[in-house]
Amino acid sequence: MANEILYTTLGDVRLTEFLSSEIELTLADRYWLWGHPSLVFRGDIAGSGSSTVKVAQVGFGGDEMAAVAENAAVAVTQLTTSSDTLAIARQSIARKMSDLARITDTGIVNVTALAGDIVAAAMGRFTSMIGALGGGFTSTVGSTGENLSVDNWFSGVLALEIADVPGPFISTLHSQQIGDLRTSLRGETNIPMQDRSAETVQSVGAASAGALLGVPILRVNRTPTANSGADRAGMMFARGGIHWADASVPGIPGVPAALGGGGRISVKFDTEILSANTLLVGDYYVAVGIMDAGAGVNVTTDA
């Protein structure tokens, strides 16, 4: 039979492929710690007159009296003080899209979506900055080159308690460390790990990977390496161990927000008329730091 209408002969009126209206996200660490209650927020410093926040610690309540003879001169006790500074710095991302790319958009990759993606980029950057603090506490639990174990976990909790760190504690670990901890638990009896659940997510956020000995575990794959790449430097700390601050970019009077780019995460648009491109620039002014290097322990174990 001839002249049949076949798909293979309809090249002029059929498409080689069409773009599904559903898109999937590429694999990435999308657990964010922005605004997490275990991290102390020092506020929005816009309008303060400086890009640096100095946070003081005072030892009130830390010194106790001592027995002194009735007629002896009592020695003056020095008040313990310390401070830490947070220096706000610009974190940024830029995207550029040609007019032709915008014309042919089917509703998936466009300026609006890219603006939303910039917010996600700020959240990811913040989480990376927090994760990068791993290894910065002054003491460490775990053995280099050895998998994270239940015993390391006990040691971490004990070390914090001995150092007078007030609970509750929280931890951030790399997925490899979480897996190793679970493996260690398989050989144990009567040490249950609370799995990730609606309750733990509600309590500590989407990064929750469960809890062990009452210490919630947050999965942060941005946890840095340690010991020259042999290990990962997770951390267990109490609220007060890590703090952060940010700054809103002021809007420009008379300029629409979308062009002026005001706000905590500032998104500005610009056009390159000669080359027919649209530019998006996202800025986030933020600082993170370890407030008290004794208020946490590094959980440094095999990568």
Place this chain on the structure above:
Amino acid sequence: MAKNLQATTPTVPDSPLGDAVPVTLSAPADSPMSVVYEFSPMFLLMAAPRRYQTDGDGAVVLNLSKLLIEPGINGVDSFGSYNVAVAAAQSRGEVVIPIAAARAEDTPDGHPGYLRETPTKKGPYYHTAWERLEVHAGIGVVVPVDRAGYRRWLGALVERGVVPPIHASVLRHLRDRTEDTMQAASDRPGAGGQRAVALAKVQLAALDKRCEGAA
């Protein structure tokens, strides 16, 4: 086939330690910027008096942390100045190790300095001289680590007086913690307890020997 990384040399911002420190740049030999890899900013290594670990054999290992030279982190300002961060670390008794403390004979690639930079699609990835980023088709990024070479350099840091030797009290603390772990594990039923006891026994024997030597 693995794409190995080659080295060239840019510099980090002026160091508050008094020397302009060289940084060796690693770049994929045949496909630069081809790798999407994780975030790792420029850093200096720091030693803290109590930050030590044991390995599986009970050897005591100096656990260096990274002072990140990244604006917005730990007091590093918008201009990349890390004077405040260094001062804060030093006030805690930490030793900031100059990059040049790694000599050419200490590093696997024969270049001086302990810092290496590998360009990736996400920007530069900073790592130590004992790590090497390799890209394997179908596998992704693999990072072989010269652990033995790194450990030799840690030992050299103490021998050269860059880092003070471990304090006897810290050594004793490591030993006691290991003993506590062994006792707690021996009371636990199951394979996990047995494994922990076996590991702690090896570590404890080595730590006892080290403590005797330090006494």
